[in-house]
Amino acid sequence: MCRNRVTSLLKQAKQLHIRQKVTESKGDSKQLFSIVNSLTDTKGSSTTSRSEQETFERAEALCDFFIEKLYLSIKPASLCTGVSRLERCITEIQEWMLCYSLKLNGDKTDFIVIGTKQQLSKLPSINLEVNKVTIEPSAQVKNLGVIFDHLTSSKKQSLNIARSANYHLANIGRICKYIDSDTTKTLINSFVTSRLDYCNALLSGTTVVSNLQRIQNKAARVISLTKPTDHITPVIKQLHWLPVQQRIIFKQLLSTLHSLSRPLPAI
Known part of the structure; x- marks a missing residue:
């Protein structure tokens, strides 16, 4: 009975502690995540691993933020003309960025060709040249946290x-x-x-x-x-x-x- 009583008191104290922490967070997602993360983390090594993973995810998010996203509607018959227009537009953006001591990183630039299976099967291979870097079309890209694929599924x-x-x-x-x-x-x-x-x-x-x-x-x-x-x-x-x-x-x-x-x- 004494042991059960102690267990019950510990559980009530833990409930009160968690409730107070959640109330103090006032709905802040970062603080709530930290609370849940600390309560579910049982090994110190997992905390380090998760912290490193969060760092990598934040770095990728910053990279996505600086990637230039352009949209251009072209017909299969005028594909070469459309690609040239897109490359000229990217070149103008690159020149504008250089004026402000910024760099357009071609290695972190993505582009995607969207269409139906029948439309995409009629297209030849498409590549873009950005800062002397050849970019091949991606099967999917992320924009504002939403993933788009080439079939719009x-x-x-x-x-x-x-x-x-x-x-x-x-x-x-x-x-x-x-x-x-x-x-x-x-x-x-x-x-x-x-x-x-x-x-x-x-x-x-x-x-x-x-x-x-x-x-x-x-x-x-x-x-x-x-x-x-x-x-x-x-x-x-x-x-x-x-x-x-x-x-x-x-x-x-x-x-x-x-x-x-x-x-x-x-x-």
Whole structure:
């Protein structure tokens, strides 16, 4: 009995500590990530590895930020003319950057040719020359955190969302027994729901929405501690969550309403 009493007191103290930390973070994603990371990290070596990985990811993000992204619509018949226009445009950008002591790094520049399978099969090999560096077309590129591929499918983007969301759900699931439901909701909204909502209008009408719906269902089970065999729809309604497809439609309608009702900026 004494041992059980001590265990119960330790669990209550840990719950209070986590609740206070989450409340103090005031919804800051960086602080929340640090809290969850410290609670789920059991080995010192893993902390170093994760810290190095975060450094590499931030470095890649900075590289992506300085990559010049240009868009040009061309027909297969005028392919050579379109490529020449694109190379001249890149050259002008490079000259402008040199005037301000900046450098356009050809090794970190990507370009992608987008079209259907039939259209792409008719095209010859396309290469760009940037600062004496030959650039071959990429199968996929990332723009503002969204992955685009040459067939304009959304599979890569949905897989990226699922990978990130499942990682955070696993971490939250490890500590959910030490925190209350409101704290769990805060963590889920910061790490999972925000990823499901980011640029999700691009996924409207695609088949990958069902994959995102599974992630939302999993997040609802983590909050409510619902068994995998139980029906999840009543839980989502109790949480006042819209399903993913309805969230996308709601965002589109809300954006349309704002664009129509808000006054236009003065010219």
